[in-house]
Amino acid sequence: MKKLFLSALFAATLLSGVRAQELGIHPQSHEYEWPKDKQVLAKLDQWQDLKFGMIIHWGLYAVPGIIESWELCSEDWINRPDSMTYCGYKKWYWGLKDQFNPVNFDPDQWAQAASNAGMKYLVFTTKHHDGFNMFDTQQTDYKITNGPFAGNPKANVAKYVFQAFREQGFWIGAYYSKPDWHNQDFWWDKYATPNRNVNYDIRKFPKKWDNYKTFAYNQISELMHDYGQVDILWLDGGWVRPKETVNEEVLSWGAPIPEWDQQIDMPKIATMAREAQPGLLIVDRTVHGPYENYQTPERAIPEKQLPYPWESCITLGNNWGFVPNEHYKSPTTVIHDLTEIVAKGGALLLGVGPKPDGTLDPEAVKLMAEIGSWMDANGKAIYNTRITPVYEDGNTYFTASKDGKKTYAIACIEEGAKVPSTIKWKGNIPAKGSKMTLLSANKTVRWKVVNDEVVVTIPASFRSKNAAYPALSFEFNASK
The missing domain is CATH 3.20.20.80 (Glycosidases)
Structure with a gap:
């Protein structure tokens, strides 16, 4: 970029x-x-x-x-x-x-x-x-x-x-x-x-x-x-x-x-x-x-x-x-x-x-x-927000709430590209059992960790309404 x-x-x-x-x-x-x-x-x-x-x-x-x-x-x-x-x-x-x-x-x-x-x-x-x-x-x-x-x-x-x-x-x-x-x-x-x-x-x-x-x-x-x-x-x-x-x-x-x-x-x-x-x-x-x-x-x-x-x-x-x-x-x-x-x-x-x-x-x-x-x-x-020690993984960027209680991942989507069915990143792994919210839709989303990589599923309802979207933002509690 x-x-x-x-x-x-x-x-x-x-x-x-x-x-x-x-x-x-x-x-x-x-x-x-x-x-x-x-x-x-x-x-x-x-x-x-x-x-x-x-x-x-x-x-x-x-x-x-x-x-x-x-x-x-x-x-x-x-x-x-x-x-x-x-x-x-x-x-x-x-x-x-x-x-x-x-x-x-x-x-x-x-x-x-x-x-x-x-x-x-x-x-x-x-x-x-x-x-x-x-x-x-x-x-x-x-x-x-x-x-x-x-x-x-x-x-x-x-x-x-x-x-x-x-x-x-x-x-x-x-x-x-x-x-x-x-x-x-x-x-x-x-x-x-x-x-x-x-x-x-x-x-x-x-x-x-x-x-x-x-x-x-x-x-x-x-x-x-x-x-x-x-x-x-x-x-x-x-x-x-x-x-x-x-x-x-x-x-x-x-x-x-x-x-x-x-x-x-x-x-x-x-x-x-x-x-x-x-x-x-x-x-x-x-x-x-x-x-x-x-x-x-x-x-x-x-x-x-x-x-x-x-x-x-x-x-x-x-x-x-x-x-x-x-x-x-x-x-x-x-x-x-x-x-x-x-x-x-x-x-x-x-x-x-x-x-x-x-x-x-x-x-x-x-x-x-x-x-x-x-x-x-x-x-x-x-x-x-404030900075996090791990702040970037490819086209995904990370911030943290000022009190440090919440972490945010913002996945930038290439202009003109369709919203993918999953978003993946390394670093800033959510805490076990943490709720993850897709701020872009104000919806709770499913996530898992596969080989130290976070994999988040993007709801089909959001993708059907948003063929293209600049960046997807997620809120979660990061593991310590």
Whole structure:
């Protein structure tokens, strides 16, 4: 399955013009530092119960339907139109603010679709690398509340997205890009912008960089103080980091590493943020240490089970934001990925990009509902679970209830294949006399052990109603 996943991803990479390292195919880190704050630890444990979230990329890039922000960056993997100069392209892109008018903006539709899918937490892009703000920041005029959408009652987009998802019982995560390519204290027009990094020597212009740190601090403070309860501060742009933290993982991205430090004073930001939001989870992506409370492998699933908190960020289609004629993954693919991720100790953060008018693509909504139908029946094997020492046998994955009293086996069925009459696995043998429940049908099923292999009989009534089914989930008491 992993080979098929990577092959499909490589094909998608060729189609979109995005190199593999930008899609997150880079070395998986095994560095992790557990938080020391008891409130953060408690919240992290609660987050590990959720398992399934939604990340929403929405911004100027939705208007033309292009890869989010990245075409502003002059690295060798970027493919902009041949007919435009770089300066012309930037002028065009910055000018999209005058066209972005999402008159059908419907955060309730988004939240309902996510709830129908069985998702439990949200991460919303308050600002991507392009610097366009999807909230009413007071630090810049480059924002959704200063343009054609300004007069709309829901112009302060982040406020209403957070509100809609809270009403559905979601945890709220604020995505914030540490780099800001529109800000003159990050990309200074005095110099060229050859890559993603700050484009001037910070050692020569320390005051300018101090101004940028103040800008970032003030924006994050606004999000922490003015937008209700926030559970996760999800910081992207891992190249903005202390120089001493640059490692092989960072070097694998291919971008040049400046000779100067690009840190924005995370200790100060974290102290402020947690005073406003006690127990806040901070995810300073790829900057391993006290401010990366869980790790975020992108578009990939770790090869092995990991003993610390993490989530895989994977798109429903090929792109994070909206792109016309998107090629979506099937519900079966998403369910199989979720199953493998949870068995390995992680959560799935699924990316869906709204259209420029402010609604979700009906096809995406339909697919999310199909995923949710499976989650309604099988969620007990996913939510509130923890890892087991034996977590995989072929296409069958195992989880355990948080209290350790129940074990779950989730047998993934190849897409298009019929539900078999029996399911078999090795490891996690049920206790003698244990009742086994097929969660997918809410029925007790017969099982036996033959040569150290569990053999479960699937009821004919279930198979007649479900010619195909993404994965079968079983609950039982495992032998000690």
